[in-house]
Amino acid sequence: MPVWRSLWGVQWVQFLLEHYQGGGIGAELTGGNFWQGVVIGGIVAGLNHVAHMENHVVNDQEDPRLSSKIQVKPINDGPVIMMGGSFDVFGVFEGAGMYMESWFTDKGLPNVGKLLSVVVSRKPNRAFGKNFSTENVINSAGKLTKLKNGVRQGFINQNGQELFNNMAKQYNAKIHFDSKKGHQYFSSGSLRVDFTSSSRNIPTLRINDGGKLYKIRTQ
Amino acid sequence: MIELDRIIETVGIDTEVGFHINVTNRVIDKNIAKIYLEKYFLEGDEYFSQWKSIEDSIFQNKKEGLPKVIFKEDYRMIMARGGTLFEEKDFKVLQECCLKMGDRNLIVIQNDFGGEITEPIFRMKYPVDISWEEMMSGNFISTALFEMPYNEYFVFSESGMWGKYSANDYENPLDIIGFKPEVEFAFKKYKEMIGEDEDISDWIPDEYRTKYCKQ
Numbered sequence: 001m002p003v004w005r006s007l008w009g010v011q012w013v014q015f016l017l018e019h020y021q022g023g024g025i026g027a028e029l030t031g032g033n034f035w036q037g038v039v040i041g042g043i044v045a046g047l048n049h050v051a052h053m054e055n056h057v058v059n060d061q062e063d064p065r066l067s068s069k070i071q072v073k074p075i076n077d078g079p080v081i082m083m084g085g086s087f088d089v090f091g092v093f094e095g096a097g098m099y100m101e102s103w104f105t106d107k108g109l110p111n112v113g114k115l116l117s118v119v120v121s122r123k124p125n126r127a128f129g130k131n132f133s134t135e136n137v138i139n140s141a142g143k144l145t146k147l148k149n150g151v152r153q154g155f156i157n158q159n160g161q162e163l164f165n166n167m168a169k170q171y172n173a174k175i176h177f178d179s180k181k182g183h184q185y186f187s188s189g190s191l192r193v194d195f196t197s198s199s200r201n202i203p204t205l206r207i208n209d210g211g212k213l214y215k216i217r218t219q
Numbered sequence: 220m221i222e223l224d225r226i227i228e229t230v231g232i233d234t235e236v237g238f239h240i241n242v243t244n245r246v247i248d249k250n251i252a253k254i255y256l257e258k259y260f261l262e263g264d265e266y267f268s269q270w271k272s273i274e275d276s277i278f279q280n281k282k283e284g285l286p287k288v289i290f291k292e293d294y295r296m297i298m299a300r301g302g303t304l305f306e307e308k309d310f311k312v313l314q315e316c317c318l319k320m321g322d323r324n325l326i327v328i329q330n331d332f333g334g335e336i337t338e339p340i341f342r343m344k345y346p347v348d349i350s351w352e353e354m355m356s357g358n359f360i361s362t363a364l365f366e367m368p369y370n371e372y373f374v375f376s377e378s379g380m381w382g383k384y385s386a387n388d389y390e391n392p393l394d395i396i397g398f399k400p401e402v403e404f405a406f407k408k409y410k411e412m413i414g415e416d417e418d419i420s421d422w423i424p425d426e427y428r429t430k431y432c433k434q
Contacts, residue, residue, distance in 0.1 A: 147302025147392055148309070151368045178234065180338055185235065192238045199284065199332055199371065199388045206235070206369065211243040213368055217390065 128158075132170040134191055134209050137163065141216050153215040160203030160218030164195040167205075223260050225339045226360075227253055236363045248358045255357030261326065261342040270326055270344075277375055277382040277397065282333030284371060285389040286424030290382065290397035297406065298423060299413045301392035302368050304385045307351045309394070312412050313374075313383065317347045319405040322376035325349070327364070330371040347376065368392070381406070391422035 128140060138144070141154025156163065164184065168175050171188035178185055178194075185194040190210040198204045207214040227249060240247055261270065277294065280287035290296055299309070304327070317325060325347050329340035341364060345354065355361045363370070374383040381398035398406055 145391075147300060147368060148394075149303040149306045149366060149368070151302045153302075153392070180229065180233070181235075187238060190242050192235070192242075194235055196369070198369070198390075199335070200390065202390055208235075208239055208242065211239065213239075215368060 128166075132163070132166040134167070134193075134207060137167060137205070137216065138207070138209075138214055144214070147215075149213075151213045151215060153217070155217045158218055160195060160205065163218055164193065164205060167193055222263055222339060223253075223256050226256060226260065226341070229338050233359075233363065236359050236367060239366065240359055240362055245358075245362075251356070251358040252360045255360050259343050259345055259357070261328075261344040263342075265344075266328075266342050270328075273377065273379045274326070274328060274373060274375060274382075276379050278373055278384065281330060281373075282335075284330060284332060285384075285386045285393065286426055288426050289384045289386075289395060293399060294382070294397035295400060295403065296395055296397045296427065297410055297413060298396075298419065298427070299394045300419050300422070301385055301387055301389070301394040303387060304365050304370075304372050304374075305354070306365075309409075309412065310351055310354070312409050313396075314347065314349075316381075316405045316409055317376060320376070320378060320380065320402050322347045322378055324377055326373075326375050326377075328373045330373060332371075341370070341372070378402075391419075393419070393422060395427075 128136060137156070138152075138154070141156050144152040144154045147153055165175070168186040171186070171191065173186035173188040175184050175186050177183075181196070183194055183196040185192060187193075192208045194206040194208075196204050196206060203218045205214075205216040205218060207216060237247055277291060278289055279291050280289055305313075314325075323346070325345045327341065327343040327345070329336070329342070331340045343364070355365060357364070369388050371387050371389075372383075372385040374385065375381065380402045381396065384395045384397070386393045386395065396406065396409060
């Protein structure tokens with residue numbers, strides 16, 4: 001039994017492997033709500049091929065933002081898939097199974113067969129349930145990154161517009177349209193939330209919670 | 220002056236900035252903002268006749284911004300975590316760098332991404348020895364410029380030997396300083412300051428990584 005770790009457990013990994021061998025992995029993964037946000041890395045490469053890619057950046061056709069986050073670095077004469085930010089990477093090896101990138105990082109290369117593919121997925125956020133309070137939304141973004149002037153930034157793997165609407169509903173707040181800036185916002189007491197697309201079309205919630213500023217990137 | 224009045228009107232009714240001022244127990248004061256702009260706003264005539272050509276000699280890909288390389292080829296670059304235009308610490312270190320190079324003015328130009336931002340943009344001209352307190356004294360103008368985490372800015376001086384791009388709205392906000400090799404000496408302390416920050420290597424766009432960050 002191969003050593004692997006998975007965020008979603010055995011069934012998910014087995015599902016992936018079975019369907020990958022059948023050639024249908026892409027279609028299965030991108031269909032249905034359960035798989036929303038899961039993307040497949042754009043490479044299906046042999047081990048030798050990958051080993052020659054120093055600092056190679058994997059481009060993903062479905063989400064160009066991945067391109068700056070995925071690197072394949074040779075370590076100990078072999079490839080290690082390195083990830084940053086809000087993504088997890090799994091390597092699928094011939095006859096062996098799926099390995100999460102942290103396994104390589106901890107233990108070096110596994111003694112397994114050819115690397116068949118790399119699967120990239122968003123790290124899952126904590127579940128919201130029906131609580132769309134600011135505190136719950138911010139907590140769901142996981143570990144926040146510190147920016148200058150105390151601004152905090154995080155990512156939530158959810159539709160930004162729906163999230164914004166649900167937050168407004170949570171606070172019984174009326175949604176306004178800022179015609180100057182072309183985006184929506186609502187406020188409630190010392191809370192204000194602006195929903196923008198950012199200058200690069202990344203849906204973003206700008207939360208001002210009593211003077212504390214948060215940027216939550218969404219889908 | 221018409222442009223200046225438009226800036227006051229636009230920023231003055233920016234409800235996002237106004238909310239931040241109110242919620243941090245300050246009071247919006249248009250008179251203070253107007254006096255500040257009269258001192259430091261860079262009018263169009265002067266900008267186009269004296270500063271635009273220097274700006275264009277330093278920066279490229281202004282319409283796209285990051286991840287495109289924003290500095291021209293003969294500039295070396297250092298990068299730091301971004302988010303807002305300045306905070307006191309990095310402003311003072313940059314100010315020291317400017318004084319070492321003999322700069323007299325600090326120019327701040329908001330990126331309008333090739334005209335995509337239609338509201339009046341910020342264009343400011345500060346004396347290089349301005350105090351942080353004076354920079355921050357412009358009421359809602361200073362709040363919009365230095366506290367809000369979404370506008371992006373070009374910063375440079377009359378020398379054209381260096382520049383800063385404040386990519387606050389990039390997915391992973393970055394501050395990028397570009398300088399010509401001749402003035403690298405002046406940025407020693409800035410580099411030391413960045414070295415104290417946590418690692419941002421994951422944040423650097425690939426084009427920068429492969430072309431400019433090999434060291």
